[in-house]
Amino acid sequence: MPKDFGFGASSKRREDVRFLTGNGRYTDDINVYGQAYVHFLRSDVAHGTIKSINTERAAAHPAVLRIFTGADFASVGGLPCGWQVTDRFGEPMKEPAHPVLAQGKVRHVGDPIAAIVAESAAEARDAAEMIEVDIEELPAVIDMRAALDGGPLVHDDLETNLCYDWGFIEDNKDEVDAAIKKAPHVTRLDLTNNRLVPNAMEPRVAVGDYNSSNDESILYTTSQNPHVIRLLMGAFVLSIPEHKLRVVAPDVGGGFGSKIFHYAEEAFCTFAARELKRAVKWTASRSESFITDAHGRDHVTTIELALDHDGNFIAIRTSTLANMGAYLSTFSTSVPTWLHGTLMAGNYVTPLIYVNVKAVFTNTVPVDAYRGAGRPEATFQLERVIDKAARELGIDPIEIRRRNFIAKDQFPYATPVALEYDTGDYHATMDKLEEIADLKGFDNRLAQSKSKGKLRGLGLNCYIEACGLAPSNLVGQLGARAGLYESATLRVNATGSVTVMTGSHSHGQGHETTFPQVVSEMLGIAEDQINLQHGDTANTPMGMGTYGSRSIAVGGSAILRATEKIIAKAKKIAAHLMEASADDVEFSDGTFRVAGTDKEVAWADVCLAAYVPHNYPLTELEPGLEETAFYDPANFTYPAGAYACEVEVDPETGKVDICSFAAADDFGRIVNPMVVDGQVHGGIAQGIGQAMLESAIYDEDGQLLSGSYMDYAMPRADDLPSMVVDHSCQTPCTHNPLGVKGCGEAGAIGSPPAIVNAVIDALSRGGYSHVDHIDMPLSPHRVWEAIQT
Amino acid sequence: MVTVTLTVNGQEKTSDCEGRSLLSDFLRDNLNLTGTHVGCDTSQCGACVVHVDGEAVKSCTMFAWEAQGADVATIEGMAEDDGSLGTIQQAFQDHHGLQCGFCTPGMVMSAAALLKKNPDPTEYEIRDYLEGNICRCTGYQNIVHAIQAAAQTMRAAT
Numbered sequence: 001m002p003k004d005f006g007f008g009a010s011s012k013r014r015e016d017v018r019f020l021t022g023n024g025r026y027t028d029d030i031n032v033y034g035q036a037y038v039h040f041l042r043s044d045v046a047h048g049t050i051k052s053i054n055t056e057r058a059a060a061h062p063a064v065l066r067i068f069t070g071a072d073f074a075s076v077g078g079l080p081c082g083w084q085v086t087d088r089f090g091e092p093m094k095e096p097a098h099p100v101l102a103q104g105k106v107r108h109v110g111d112p113i114a115a116i117v118a119e120s121a122a123e124a125r126d127a128a129e130m131i132e133v134d135i136e137e138l139p140a141v142i143d144m145r146a147a148l149d150g151g152p153l154v155h156d157d158l159e160t161n162l163c164y165d166w167g168f169i170e171d172n173k174d175e176v177d178a179a180i181k182k183a184p185h186v187t188r189l190d191l192t193n194n195r196l197v198p199n200a201m202e203p204r205v206a207v208g209d210y211n212s213s214n215d216e217s218i219l220y221t222t223s224q225n226p227h228v229i230r231l232l233m234g235a236f237v238l239s240i241p242e243h244k245l246r247v248v249a250p251d252v253g254g255g256f257g258s259k260i261f262h263y264a265e266e267a268f269c270t271f272a273a274r275e276l277k278r279a280v281k282w283t284a285s286r287s288e289s290f291i292t293d294a295h296g297r298d299h300v301t302t303i304e305l306a307l308d309h310d311g312n313f314i315a316i317r318t319s320t321l322a323n324m325g326a327y328l329s330t331f332s333t334s335v336p337t338w339l340h341g342t343l344m345a346g347n348y349v350t351p352l353i354y355v356n357v358k359a360v361f362t363n364t365v366p367v368d369a370y371r372g373a374g375r376p377e378a379t380f381q382l383e384r385v386i387d388k389a390a391r392e393l394g395i396d397p398i399e400i401r402r403r404n405f406i407a408k409d410q411f412p413y414a415t416p417v418a419l420e421y422d423t424g425d426y427h428a429t430m431d432k433l434e435e436i437a438d439l440k441g442f443d444n445r446l447a448q449s450k451s452k453g454k455l456r457g458l459g460l461n462c463y464i465e466a467c468g469l470a471p472s473n474l475v476g477q478l479g480a481r482a483g484l485y486e487s488a489t490l491r492v493n494a495t496g497s498v499t500v501m502t503g504s505h506s507h508g509q510g511h512e513t514t515f516p517q518v519v520s521e522m523l524g525i526a527e528d529q530i531n532l533q534h535g536d537t538a539n540t541p542m543g544m545g546t547y548g549s550r551s552i553a554v555g556g557s558a559i560l561r562a563t564e565k566i567i568a569k570a571k572k573i574a575a576h577l578m579e580a581s582a583d584d585v586e587f588s589d590g591t592f593r594v595a596g597t598d599k600e601v602a603w604a605d606v607c608l609a610a611y612v613p614h615n616y617p618l619t620e621l622e623p624g625l626e627e628t629a630f631y632d633p634a635n636f637t638y639p640a641g642a643y644a645c646e647v648e649v650d651p652e653t654g655k656v657d658i659c660s661f662a663a664a665d666d667f668g669r670i671v672n673p674m675v676v677d678g679q680v681h682g683g684i685a686q687g688i689g690q691a692m693l694e695s696a697i698y699d700e701d702g703q704l705l706s707g708s709y710m711d712y713a714m715p716r717a718d719d720l721p722s723m724v725v726d727h728s729c730q731t732p733c734t735h736n737p738l739g740v741k742g743c744g745e746a747g748a749i750g751s752p753p754a755i756v757n758a759v760i761d762a763l764s765r766g767g768y769s770h771v772d773h774i775d776m777p778l779s780p781h782r783v784w785e786a787i788q789t
Numbered sequence: 790m791v792t793v794t795l796t797v798n799g800q801e802k803t804s805d806c807e808g809r810s811l812l813s814d815f816l817r818d819n820l821n822l823t824g825t826h827v828g829c830d831t832s833q834c835g836a837c838v839v840h841v842d843g844e845a846v847k848s849c850t851m852f853a854w855e856a857q858g859a860d861v862a863t864i865e866g867m868a869e870d871d872g873s874l875g876t877i878q879q880a881f882q883d884h885h886g887l888q889c890g891f892c893t894p895g896m897v898m899s900a901a902a903l904l905k906k907n908p909d910p911t912e913y914e915i916r917d918y919l920e921g922n923i924c925r926c927t928g929y930q931n932i933v934h935a936i937q938a939a940a941q942t943m944r945a946a947t
């Protein structure tokens with residue numbers, strides 16, 4: 001019987017009611033009395049020296065309050081990078097300054113040159129057109145190889161476009177090289193992981209406000225992690241102490257990573273509000289989002305897989321160029337390194353692995369984490385090269401994977417790339433996949449496609465991801481400049497209802513429903529007696545926010561810990577009320593009982609006693625019932641799964657139709673299956689988008705050609721198949737007390753290789769076996785071209 | 790400045806705006822009906838869909854003054870008179886047809902327009918009709934389920 005509340009129930013989402021009635025409160029819905037509006041004048045060239053900025057005419061516009069340029073920010077801090085990577089030679093990465101407004105040079109199309117604050121947004125835009133900027137255009141560098149090969153310098157002072165050259169694990173390099181040299185078979189693949197624009201449907205917005213009565217700055221912003229923004233902006237950029245700075249991220253319309261980072265516009269609005277003593281609002285247009293939101297992926301990789309004649313993996317060696325764009329966005333440097341290199345073992349036993357990554361500056365928008373962040377890049381190359389190897393060795397693609405799986409009895413399993421997987425059962429998820437994808441029926445479907453003149457293909461892959469970031473001491477050693485715990489406060493009210501305050505942030509994940517489910521299960525009180533508060537640094541404990549599929553694993557565990565503290569204290573109060581010893585008190589279904597007696601007291605009575613402590617052990621126990629917990633995870637969690645995709649290719653046109661998509665995931669224990677299904681659907685949709693449609697394309701001058709929804713192909717309802725998702729394989733995580741693994745990114749990580757594998761399979765079955773790879777997105781043109789060659 | 794008078798969700802409203810103000814801006818900024826969202830500047834995303842004289846319209850594609858005298862319906866008017874969710878809204882909640890909620894007002898308004906024209910759409914017809922509404926969160930699957938379920942409820946009620 002499915003449960004109807006608590007842990008494991010598909011509780012309907014309570015937040016939906018406000019979203020469905022137009023009562024959501026997104027940042028752009030917030031208007032502060034007397035607010036002004038800012039428009040940013042942005043560079044329309046990718047690289048250039050600012051010779052002069054003449055603001056005279058614009059400043060005379062009657063609605064203009066003030067125009068800011070780089071000069072106003074000369075003494076203000078730059079935007080910090082949150083992760084320092086150490087290179088192969090023990091040297092720190094190159095870390096260029098990242099000013100709020102350009103200082104003398106522009107380095108990508110969209111780099112802000114001036115900010116015009118006016119009475120209305122339209123007037124700010126009008127005035128911006130009156131500013132005369134003289135930019136001496138410099139040659140831009142867009143291609144990563146050219147950037148490393150003597151191309152123009154993005155940052156003159158660094159004297160190189162190489163941010164770092166990272167080796168992992170450097171000490172293993174020689175051994176890996178030697179193993180590959182003498183291996184019986186080596187499969188090699190060159191591929192590109194295409195650059196993407198995250199495109200949360202809500203464009204970024206920032207409203208800076210200043211309260212002169214108490215000298216407090218308030219920033220309303222579209223963020224996945226308001227506390228992180230407060231920390232970074234307060235400490236590094238504007239030098240505002242945290243107790244004078246409040247950051248609010250209300251309803252946020254999707255993030256997918258792009259709203260983790262601290263952006264210049266947030267700092268600007270906060271700064272300008274203090275200067276002008278008026279609130280200042282900025283709302284990005286979609287065109288602006290395309291050239292200012294951090295992009296994702298953009299790796300160029302060579303991977304080699306060494307195998308014996310039976311298809312057993314011996315060694316993996318990869319070499320990747322990772323685009324950083326023009327500046328280092330907040331977590332950009334961690335993505336191609338610690339979130340990518342550590343995943344190269346996948347679901348397999350491979351004794352030797354070496355990963356090399358060169359991070360490169362180019363005159364493009366900064367690149368940072370996008371749903372999956374590093375893990376899709378790792379999975380894509382690994383699962384593509386395995387498929388290619390299977391083909392070369394004549395082994396079935398499922399069989400080669402099964403042969404190399406880490407077996408159930410090998411857990412906990414230490415990989416050669418520094419992770420220790422706690423639990424998993426990869427054969428079980430593969431079995432489940434074979435069932436839900438009806439692989440037995442493939443031959444029939446193949447025949448049907450053939451009769452229509454279509455090529456049918458089946459693509460499979462597995463994935464593992466490391467999520468639920470992470471033990472703080474470990475990430476500290478790896479270069480993180482922040483901790484990665486999460487926090488929760490449980491405030492039990494006098495009448496027994498509960499307010500949960502979390503440092504996690506919900507921007508579509510449904511925390512307002514799922515987090516109370518955890519508490520409801522533990523306290524035995526109704527979910528609607530529990531309310532979740534998040535997104536405001538003023539009324540939530542310091543927490544690190546939501547990304548990397550960490551919310552239930554880390555944030556949920558903090559809530560569990562805080563709830564345990566509540567129960568422990570409540571038991572003492574109950575013991576006093578029942579004149580028993582606390583050790584004898586049991587608590588279940590919202591009732592405290594003395595074991596072996598008929599004495600009991602209800603949850604609500606204990607809560608009331610805590611706040612009206614007339615009959616209360618005041619000498620031993622403080623009144624009130626409120627507890628806070630900070631949870632720092634013992635390790636990552638490792639969700640894993642197996643995905644299958646079937647496609648039909650039209651050999652005449654190269655058009656690919658996705659006929660079916662099936663996903664068998666192991667997410668450990670599950671709080672709300674309905675929400676998990678939705679997370680997987682959304683992740684797969686983004687993976688299909690990457691594989692089939694999406695690509696951020698720059699021309700050689702650094703103009704973003706796919707800079708609007710006219711040119712950047714977002715997946716639409718009629719581009720996507722109906723998906724079959726299953727998460728009945730559950731090996732509970734041992735690294736957190738809930739036994740949960742993350743589910744937010746799995747779909748985006750696991751789906752692109754299945755699709756490309758399916759297309760290559762279709763071509764191979766159709767007699768085009770010379771095609772061993774096509775780079776994403778698999779547009780009809782690319783597929784047709786591959787067939788022709 | 791122009792003075793625009795129109796009926797929104799059954800109530801007559803008048804407000805002054807610039808000639809270049811879009812209907813989407815007018816609804817949000819002048820009438821404080823912030824349920825209508827703006828997700829793009831090229832009329833592609835559908836977050837801003839409302840009904841104008843019974844037809845689904847992307848409210849970012851028309852000037853506010855073009856709606857002079859029109860009868861406009863927005864997401865704020867879709868609930869039942871007692872405040873409970875309307876049939877389509879309820880189906881979206883029941884079938885988890887939304888995540889971040891940003892595309893949702895446009896999706897619901899488009900779905901309402903579809904079901905008025907076609908009370909029993911196939912999955913293909915639903916996906917085809919939603920071509921102008923982008924959702925980045927859901928992969929559309931549960932939106933399709935929600936609209937199918939709403940269609941069924943509405944057919945059963947008539």
Ligand code: FES
Pocket residue numbers: 826827828829830831832833834835836837838847848849850
């Ligand atoms: S805002 Fe109207 S279509 Fe995007």
Ligand code: FES
Pocket residue numbers: 201253254508886887888889890891892893923924925926927
């Ligand atoms: S629910 Fe987020 S864009 Fe559709």
